Amino acid sequence: xxxxLVPFVLEGAAxxxxxxxxxxxxxxxxxxxxxxxxxxxxLGELIAAATLLAASLKFRGSLVxxxxxxxxxxxxxxxxxxxxSLRATAxxxxxxxxxxxxxxxxxxxxxxxxxxxxxxxxxxxxxxxYQGIVALEAGSVATLLQHYLASSEQIESRLALCAxxxxxxxxxxxxxxxxxxxxxxxxxxxxxxxxxxxxxxxFAADDPTGVLVALFPARDLRVFEPRTPRFACRCSNARxxxxxxxxxxxxxxxxxxxxxxxxxxCEYCAxxxxxxxxxxxxxxxxxxxxRDGAL
Numbered sequence: 001x002x003x004x005l006v007p008f009v010l011e012g013a014a015x016x017x018x019x020x021x022x023x024x025x026x027x028x029x030x031x032x033x034x035x036x037x038x039x040x041x042x043l044g045e046l047i048a049a050a051t052l053l054a055a056s057l058k059f060r061g062s063l064v065x066x067x068x069x070x071x072x073x074x075x076x077x078x079x080x081x082x083x084x085s086l087r088a089t090a091x092x093x094x095x096x097x098x099x100x101x102x103x104x105x106x107x108x109x110x111x112x113x114x115x116x117x118x119x120x121x122x123x124x125x126x127x128x129x130y131q132g133i134v135a136l137e138a139g140s141v142a143t144l145l146q147h148y149l150a151s152s153e154q155i156e157s158r159l160a161l162c163a164x165x166x167x168x169x170x171x172x173x174x175x176x177x178x179x180x181x182x183x184x185x186x187x188x189x190x191x192x193x194x195x196x197x198x199x200x201x202x203f204a205a206d207d208p209t210g211v212l213v214a215l216f217p218a219r220d221l222r223v224f225e226p227r228t229p230r231f232a233c234r235c236s237n238a239r240x241x242x243x244x245x246x247x248x249x250x251x252x253x254x255x256x257x258x259x260x261x262x263x264x265x266c267e268y269c270a271x272x273x274x275x276x277x278x279x280x281x282x283x284x285x286x287x288x289x290x291r292d293g294a295l
Contacts, residue, residue: 004226005055005084006208011220013186017173018052019208020229026168028231029088032270036097038104039073043088044163045141046078048170051229052159053120053145054080061124068119069136071111072096085232087268106144107136120148149174156187160197169202171215190216233269240264240273241283249284256280
């Protein structure tokens, strides 16, 4: 079970959580681009965090984590839906990233903290978007997201994340809303255990259940059915055609004049979509025909 997410609760305590291990899914999500090592590490941690957060979604839709700033990493986007289908992409300055330390923080990658931002967006299929902004202070990905959960969701949380040597792992614990004062001991223990978890702890076993048993040896754990995170890009001909219509006929004609065809490459999976002049122009003709028919 190299790719699995296991939800759990501590029996007799108002503490819930999830543990995730992802090897293949993260490899597949990042395989389309030659990401430098510091960026690959951060993307792995963000993918693990997004998957842990998305596992608790109560709607059909996606959770999107987006880093944007003027620094070495201009943009990083991770999407994960309620089925734990995920994808990721980034835009970076190769020379600037190469000068970063291997353990560079998210703030260092994004650059100026006053102009950079980390946004968490909940995007339901039916309903309005909800977005929370996390201040890019010094600290780990786990620390920043804990702050987001506490300030935006009003949920006490602790998060441990690690991405190294092609392996990605993470644990999230949360104090259930409405917890009583006599649950404080269990929460303090869970927060301490996860807050101090090391890479060795997160990879202490081959599957998430084994990791949880090692982390909470004296606790009665109730684990639920494992779920399988997987890489799945949502690009398609229909989405690309819609993007070209939004870009407009002038931009399409400019591409045709320059190369004789329109080529669109997905930023997530690097799949190339190639259209002949007739195909590219037909998108606008079909849209015009639909408008005329509606009049």
